[in-house]
Amino acid sequence: HLHSDLGSRFPLEAAQDLDIGSNTVQAYSISPENEYFSVAYRSRSEDDKYIELVLEKPLDREEQSEMSFSVIAVDGGSPPRTGTTEVKIVILDVNDNPPIFTQERYFGKVLENMPEGSVVLTVLARDQDAGVYGEISYQLSHALGQSDSAFVIDPITGEIKTTKPLDFEAAQSHELRVSATDGGGLSAICKVLVEVVDVNDNAPEVVVSSFSSPLPENTAPGTVVALFTVRDRDSGANGKISCGLEDQLFFSLRPAYKNYYELVTVSALDREETARYILRVTAADAGSPPLTSTQTFTVDISDVNDNAPVFNQTSYTMYVRENNVPTVFVGAVSAADADVGLNGKVSYSLAAVQAAEGPWCSCVSVNSENGHVFVLRPLDYERLRQTEVTVSASDAGSPPLRANVSVRLVVLDENDNAPLVLYPGQDSSPASSELVPVSAEAGYLITKVVAVDADSGQNSWLSYHLLRASEPGLFTVGVHSGEVRLRRPVTERDSVRQKLLVLVRDNGKPPLSATAAVSALLLKDLSDVRLPGHSSPAPEDQAGSLTTYLIIALVCVSLLFLVSTALFVARKVCKRKELKAGHVLYGADNLQSGLADGAAAGSLPRAYCYEISLTTGSGNSEFKFLKPILPSVPPQHCAVGQGPEDEQHFPCVPVSTEDTAPDNPGTLSAGHFNSLSFN
Structure with a gap:
C-alpha cells in the first residue's frame, strides 16, 4: 500500500542465494518495467545487503489504483540464474482532488x-x-x-x-x-x-391623491371631484390595469396622465333628488383570472337655496263662530321647503298685498313659527260673513324664497238674535183687533204673525206656537206659516173679544223666542162696532150705562162707516188706475238695517197673498196693521186678491225671499223680508 510522495523508497526483502561469491545475487530488475517504480540494490556491508523500490513518478490513484510487477533477482553464475517475486502495489488515496x-x-x-x-x-x-x-x-x-x-x-x-x-x-x-x-x-x-x-397574486391598487366632498348642488358639469392613480405590482398582463365606474349618469372617469384618472361631474346635480352619491371605481388587471379592487367615493351634495316653500294646499278655508273669544285658534297653514338648514327653515307672515276679492280683515294673525292662524277679536256674523287674507311662507336662505297662499276665513252663525215680530206690532201703541164674523167656518184665516230672525241657516228657521188663548180650542196657529185660523166654527158661547199669545221660536241651540199678542173680535154682522181700547166685557152691574154708550157709539160708527165707504170707493178708483200702470206699494223703509242685510240667508221661502175681509168699522184696525210697515215708497205691482162677492177685500201681503230654508219652509228671515204689498 503506497501513499507517498515522489522519491519515496520502499524496502523489500533481498533474495537468498546459497551460492557464494560471484554466483550469488548480483542485480535486481523489474518486469515489466514501469515508469513509476525502480529497484535499488544496496549493501551496508558484505553481509548486509538490501533492495528498495524507489518511486520514480507520483502515483495517481484516480488513474490507477493498483499495479503489480515482478522483481527479478539475477546471480552472477553462468548461466545466470534468476529468482522472481511478485509485488502488488495498492495505491492508497490521498485527498488530492477537490470536489x-x-x-x-x-x-x-x-x-x-x-x-x-x-x-x-x-x-x-x-x-x-x-x-x-x-x-x-x-x-x-x-x-x-x-x-x-x-x-x-x-x-x-x-x-x-x-x-x-x-x-x-x-x-x-x-x-x-x-x-x-x-x-x-x-x-x-x-x-x-x-x-x-410572476403569478397574478396582486390586485390593482387605487391611491387617491385628492377628493372634494361635500359638493354644492349647483356645481357646473366637468368639475373634478377626485384625482387618483392605479398600480399593480404584478408584471406583464398581470399588471395591466383598466378602470371603470358603475354610475355614469352624473359622474364619469377620464384619464389624466400615465396611470392617473379624474372623477368628474357630467350633469347638473340636485340635492333634493339625491343628497349622497356612493361611487365605486373598479380597477381590474388583465391576468387570468383577473383580479379587481374597488375604491368607494362617497360624495355628499351640499344644499343651495333653489327651492321655494310649497304649501300643502292650494288654498285654505277656515271657520270661526261669531262672538268668538279673542285670540282663538282657527287652523294652521303648512308649507314645506325641500332645502335643508336655513334654506329649508320656513317662517310665516301675512302678505303685504291682500287679495283683491272680499274685504280685508285686520283681525287675523298668523304665528311665524308654526303657521297657526288666530282671530284676534270677536266677530259678528251679521256684519262680516267671510274675509280673505294672503299668508306668505318664506325660507331663511340668502336670498330668501317665498310662496303665497290664500286663506278664506268663514264666520259661522251663532244663534245670538231672537226673532223679531213685524206684525202685529208689539210697540206701546194700543193693540188692534182682528174682526172675525161669527159665521166663519173652521180654517178661516184670521191673521198672520210675521216675524224675522237676523241669524241664518237653522238659527233663522222660525216656528209658531199658540202659547195662550182665551179659547184654546177655538184657534190654531200654522207652525211654519204663522197663520192664525179658526180651528172650529164660532158658537154663541164664545166671548166676543178673544186674546191670543203666539210664541215665535227659532231653530237654534239653544232656541231664542219672542211673543206676539193677537186680539180678535167675533162680530155677527158688518154693523157691529169695534170698541177700541176695551180689554174686557162690561160688568153686569153697569149694563144700563153700557147700552147708552153703545147706542151713541153705533151712531158714530155708522157715520164713520159712511165716510170710510166713500173714502174707500174713491181710493179703490185711484188704486185701479195705479194698478193699470203696473205699480205696487212697498213698505220696507222702517225695517232695521240689520234685516236688510239678510238677503242671502232668509227664512221666507215663497210669496204669500192674504185676503182680509173688513166689516163695518174695521178700517181702523186694518190700517194700523199697515202703518208700521208701509212708508211712502214708489208704488209697484201686486196681484189683486179675489174673494166672495159679499166681502170687501183689503190688503194682500206677498212676502218673497231669494233663499228657501229646506227644513222650515214657512219662516221669515230679516234678510228675506223684502216687501209687503196690498191692494
Missing part, C-alpha cells in the same frame, strides 16, 4: 405561489477521491444583501428547496452560492440563480 460541480452556474425557475418545501433544483459535485475524501457535503450561502431564509439545501443530495412562498414583487430573482466540501476539507463553489416567475 467539482457538474456546472459552474445553475439556473432555476419557481412560481411565486409555490408552497413551502418545493424543490427548486439540485446541484451536483463530484470528487475523484475515495472513501472519506470522496464524501461531499453541500452548504448554501447567499449573495451579499440577500436574505438567506427563502431557500435551504440538502447537504447530502444537494436539493435546493424553498422555506416559504416567494414574492415576485419583493424579489424577481435570487442568486445563491453553493459550496461542496469533501472529507479532507477540499471544497468547491458554484452559483445558483433562481428566477421567480
Whole structure:
C-alpha cells in the first residue's frame, strides 16, 4: 500500500542465494518495467545487503489504483540464474482532488405561489477521491444583501428547496452560492440563480391623491371631484390595469396622465333628488383570472337655496263662530321647503298685498313659527260673513324664497238674535183687533204673525206656537206659516173679544223666542162696532150705562162707516188706475238695517197673498196693521186678491225671499223680508 510522495523508497526483502561469491545475487530488475517504480540494490556491508523500490513518478490513484510487477533477482553464475517475486502495489488515496460541480452556474425557475418545501433544483459535485475524501457535503450561502431564509439545501443530495412562498414583487430573482466540501476539507463553489416567475397574486391598487366632498348642488358639469392613480405590482398582463365606474349618469372617469384618472361631474346635480352619491371605481388587471379592487367615493351634495316653500294646499278655508273669544285658534297653514338648514327653515307672515276679492280683515294673525292662524277679536256674523287674507311662507336662505297662499276665513252663525215680530206690532201703541164674523167656518184665516230672525241657516228657521188663548180650542196657529185660523166654527158661547199669545221660536241651540199678542173680535154682522181700547166685557152691574154708550157709539160708527165707504170707493178708483200702470206699494223703509242685510240667508221661502175681509168699522184696525210697515215708497205691482162677492177685500201681503230654508219652509228671515204689498 503506497501513499507517498515522489522519491519515496520502499524496502523489500533481498533474495537468498546459497551460492557464494560471484554466483550469488548480483542485480535486481523489474518486469515489466514501469515508469513509476525502480529497484535499488544496496549493501551496508558484505553481509548486509538490501533492495528498495524507489518511486520514480507520483502515483495517481484516480488513474490507477493498483499495479503489480515482478522483481527479478539475477546471480552472477553462468548461466545466470534468476529468482522472481511478485509485488502488488495498492495505491492508497490521498485527498488530492477537490470536489467539482457538474456546472459552474445553475439556473432555476419557481412560481411565486409555490408552497413551502418545493424543490427548486439540485446541484451536483463530484470528487475523484475515495472513501472519506470522496464524501461531499453541500452548504448554501447567499449573495451579499440577500436574505438567506427563502431557500435551504440538502447537504447530502444537494436539493435546493424553498422555506416559504416567494414574492415576485419583493424579489424577481435570487442568486445563491453553493459550496461542496469533501472529507479532507477540499471544497468547491458554484452559483445558483433562481428566477421567480410572476403569478397574478396582486390586485390593482387605487391611491387617491385628492377628493372634494361635500359638493354644492349647483356645481357646473366637468368639475373634478377626485384625482387618483392605479398600480399593480404584478408584471406583464398581470399588471395591466383598466378602470371603470358603475354610475355614469352624473359622474364619469377620464384619464389624466400615465396611470392617473379624474372623477368628474357630467350633469347638473340636485340635492333634493339625491343628497349622497356612493361611487365605486373598479380597477381590474388583465391576468387570468383577473383580479379587481374597488375604491368607494362617497360624495355628499351640499344644499343651495333653489327651492321655494310649497304649501300643502292650494288654498285654505277656515271657520270661526261669531262672538268668538279673542285670540282663538282657527287652523294652521303648512308649507314645506325641500332645502335643508336655513334654506329649508320656513317662517310665516301675512302678505303685504291682500287679495283683491272680499274685504280685508285686520283681525287675523298668523304665528311665524308654526303657521297657526288666530282671530284676534270677536266677530259678528251679521256684519262680516267671510274675509280673505294672503299668508306668505318664506325660507331663511340668502336670498330668501317665498310662496303665497290664500286663506278664506268663514264666520259661522251663532244663534245670538231672537226673532223679531213685524206684525202685529208689539210697540206701546194700543193693540188692534182682528174682526172675525161669527159665521166663519173652521180654517178661516184670521191673521198672520210675521216675524224675522237676523241669524241664518237653522238659527233663522222660525216656528209658531199658540202659547195662550182665551179659547184654546177655538184657534190654531200654522207652525211654519204663522197663520192664525179658526180651528172650529164660532158658537154663541164664545166671548166676543178673544186674546191670543203666539210664541215665535227659532231653530237654534239653544232656541231664542219672542211673543206676539193677537186680539180678535167675533162680530155677527158688518154693523157691529169695534170698541177700541176695551180689554174686557162690561160688568153686569153697569149694563144700563153700557147700552147708552153703545147706542151713541153705533151712531158714530155708522157715520164713520159712511165716510170710510166713500173714502174707500174713491181710493179703490185711484188704486185701479195705479194698478193699470203696473205699480205696487212697498213698505220696507222702517225695517232695521240689520234685516236688510239678510238677503242671502232668509227664512221666507215663497210669496204669500192674504185676503182680509173688513166689516163695518174695521178700517181702523186694518190700517194700523199697515202703518208700521208701509212708508211712502214708489208704488209697484201686486196681484189683486179675489174673494166672495159679499166681502170687501183689503190688503194682500206677498212676502218673497231669494233663499228657501229646506227644513222650515214657512219662516221669515230679516234678510228675506223684502216687501209687503196690498191692494
